[in-house]
Amino acid sequence: xxxxxxxxxxxxxxxxxxxxxxxxxxxxxxxxxxxxxxxxxxxxxxxxxxxxxxxxxxxxxxxxxxxxxxxxxxxxxxxxxxxxxxxxxxxxxxxxxxxxxxxxxxxxxxxxxxxxxxxxxxxxxxxxxxxxxxxxxxxxxxxxxxxxxxxxxxxxxxxxxxxxxxxxxxxxxxxxxxxxxxxxxxxxxxxxxxxxxxxxxxxxxxxxxxxxxxxxxxxxxxxxxxxxxxxxxxxxxxxxxxxxxxxxxxxxxxxxxxxxxxxxxxxxxxxxxxxxxxxxx
Amino acid sequence: xxxxxxxxxxxxxxxxxxxxxxxxxxxxxxxxxxxxxxxxxxxxxxxxxxxxxxxxxxxxxxxxxxxxxxxxxxxxxxxxxxxxxxxxxxxxxxxxxxxxxxxxxxxxxxxxxxxxxxxxxxxxxxxxxxxxxxxxxxxxxxxxxxxxxxxxxxxxxxxxxxxxxxxxxxxxxxxxxxxxxxxxxxxxxxxxxxxxxxxxxxxxxxxxxxxxxxxxxxxxxxxxxxxxxxxxxxxxxxxxxxxxxxxxxxxxxxxxxxxxxxxxxxx
Numbered sequence: 001x002x003x004x005x006x007x008x009x010x011x012x013x014x015x016x017x018x019x020x021x022x023x024x025x026x027x028x029x030x031x032x033x034x035x036x037x038x039x040x041x042x043x044x045x046x047x048x049x050x051x052x053x054x055x056x057x058x059x060x061x062x063x064x065x066x067x068x069x070x071x072x073x074x075x076x077x078x079x080x081x082x083x084x085x086x087x088x089x090x091x092x093x094x095x096x097x098x099x100x101x102x103x104x105x106x107x108x109x110x111x112x113x114x115x116x117x118x119x120x121x122x123x124x125x126x127x128x129x130x131x132x133x134x135x136x137x138x139x140x141x142x143x144x145x146x147x148x149x150x151x152x153x154x155x156x157x158x159x160x161x162x163x164x165x166x167x168x169x170x171x172x173x174x175x176x177x178x179x180x181x182x183x184x185x186x187x188x189x190x191x192x193x194x195x196x197x198x199x200x201x202x203x204x205x206x207x208x209x210x211x212x213x214x215x216x217x218x219x220x221x222x223x224x225x226x227x228x229x230x231x232x233x234x235x236x237x238x239x240x241x242x243x244x245x246x247x248x249x250x251x252x253x254x255x256x257x258x259x260x261x262x263x264x265x266x267x268x269x270x271x272x273x274x275x276x277x278x279x280x281x
Numbered sequence: 282x283x284x285x286x287x288x289x290x291x292x293x294x295x296x297x298x299x300x301x302x303x304x305x306x307x308x309x310x311x312x313x314x315x316x317x318x319x320x321x322x323x324x325x326x327x328x329x330x331x332x333x334x335x336x337x338x339x340x341x342x343x344x345x346x347x348x349x350x351x352x353x354x355x356x357x358x359x360x361x362x363x364x365x366x367x368x369x370x371x372x373x374x375x376x377x378x379x380x381x382x383x384x385x386x387x388x389x390x391x392x393x394x395x396x397x398x399x400x401x402x403x404x405x406x407x408x409x410x411x412x413x414x415x416x417x418x419x420x421x422x423x424x425x426x427x428x429x430x431x432x433x434x435x436x437x438x439x440x441x442x443x444x445x446x447x448x449x450x451x452x453x454x455x456x457x458x459x460x461x462x463x464x465x466x467x468x469x470x471x472x473x474x475x476x477x478x479x480x481x482x483x484x485x486x487x488x489x490x491x492x493x494x495x496x497x498x499x500x501x502x503x504x505x506x507x508x509x510x511x512x513x514x515x516x517x518x519x520x521x522x523x524x525x526x527x528x529x530x531x532x533x534x535x536x537x538x539x540x541x542x543x544x545x546x547x548x
Contacts, residue, residue, distance in 0.1 A: 058502065079508060082507075089503060097444070097503065097504055097507070099443055100415075103518060106518035109516070110518055111509045113514045113516050116517065119516070139447075139450070140450075140451070141451060156507075
């Protein structure tokens with residue numbers, strides 16, 4: 001497996017005009033391998049968005065080493081590395097640069113000097129990947145939030161990135177828009193082997209990840225598979241995170257003295273446990 | 282009221298005029314504005330008016346729609362007409378009321394200036410009605426490209442313009458939302474003295490500006506991570522395509538100017 005990104009004891013401190021400088025990221029280390037889906041969770045101010053800014057070179061680590069595609073991120077290779085990472089931010093409106101869907105998808109291509117005859121097929125191809133090929137000439141204010149976010153993903157895909165970062169990309173969407181976006185990313189990951197880092201506080205989204213990193217107060221609190229993380233229900237709730245519905249229900253059932261086995265993160269698992277419960281006794 | 286105003290609005294279509302390259306249209310309108318001032322007698326003004334009506338016909342914009350949309354400007358045209366009518370005191374007197382003498386030259390001047398004004402307004406309106414704002418921006422950027430040599434930031438200006446155009450609907454929605462939020466909190470914009478009403482607008486503008494700055498910051502970050510580094514080394518997704526019909530437009534213009542020079546009265 002190829003290494004995509006690695007953090008080695010990375011720290012970053014925000015200078016503030018009044019009061020103490022705040023340590024947003026504190027000695028964080030982890031490695032992301034090709035084809036993985038990593039979810040970074042944490043409540044507001046836990047340093048998870050600062051991590052995204054460090055990865056894309058909007059901020060540089062104060063201490064520690066950050067390697068992207070096996071190169072240490074610095075001012076010289078910044079633009080080259082950015083062209084190989086796609087990032088989608090929170091607000092669907094504020095990252096839509098073009099005046100129509102196709103202009104917006106082409107924006108990164110234009111910036112990187114891709115010739116016109118290559119741009120057109122790439123724009124169509126990336127829009128097809130997010131199921132938006134019918135919207136070429138639509139203007140942003142006629143699109144829903146979920147559609148805008150899918151266009152933003154297409155804009156990132158047009159550069160054929162190795163890594164896609166979703167920085168709370170679904171947090172401003174309605175449930176339907178959120179499902180659309182998650183479905184598209186999930187399918188992309190399966191069909192193209194794209195590496196995905198999703199920064200989120202939506203724990204349902206976390207279930208799709210291969211690995212979860214829980215951030216609290218700038219520190220990495222725990223990391224592991226989603227099921228292993230949700231086993232620490234109390235600790236997650238203590239730092240202000242919600243559990244998925246099925247996990248919560250299964251905990252309540254156990255508290256009521258019903259001896260169901262194991263952790264249940266999806267409704268299906270819980271249903272299967274419950275309908276076989278009587279036979280298993 | 283605002284919906285009726287068509288000055289600066291775009292109506293999609295597929296007429297000859299719609300299909301023209303924005304560069305030829307911009308160039309034509311710009312040169313036409315200069316050429317209008319060459320007319321100085323009845324036949325040249327008639328030629329200009331006739332030509333403009335022909336362009337309206339070709340662009341398939343309904344005359345009623347056009348004139349209805351230009352009502353506020355028609356008022357100005359009538360006003361200038363009357364000013365000339367009353368205040369020009371040359372030539373033989375046509376009507377002699379005790380308090381007002383109307384001279385022949387006054388009527389002539391009034392009609393000429395009104396036609397000049399009308400033709401200018403109609404032509405520029407046809408330009409914006411048949412060309413999408415983004416095409417106009419593209420056309421201007423390419424036409425002004427030579428100015429880069431004297432350090433005019435042409436690319437940046439065009440980008441600024443296209444981003445502002447893109448954000449107009451977004452900010453309109455936002456204004457509407459803030460307006461409703463303030464109304465729900467008991468703010469009153471429709472009654473009171475003018476001073477009170479102006480005061481009531483302040484709580485509307487402050488949140489709008491704050492959010493616009495926030496948007497600008499987000500947008501700048503989004504542009505930067507997508508590799509925006511200014512105009513250098515950038516390719517263009519929107520390609521302008523100069524075709525035979527665009528050359529034809531320039532030839533038509535030359536014919537028009539020749540006719541104007543030939544038909545205008547000696548000075």
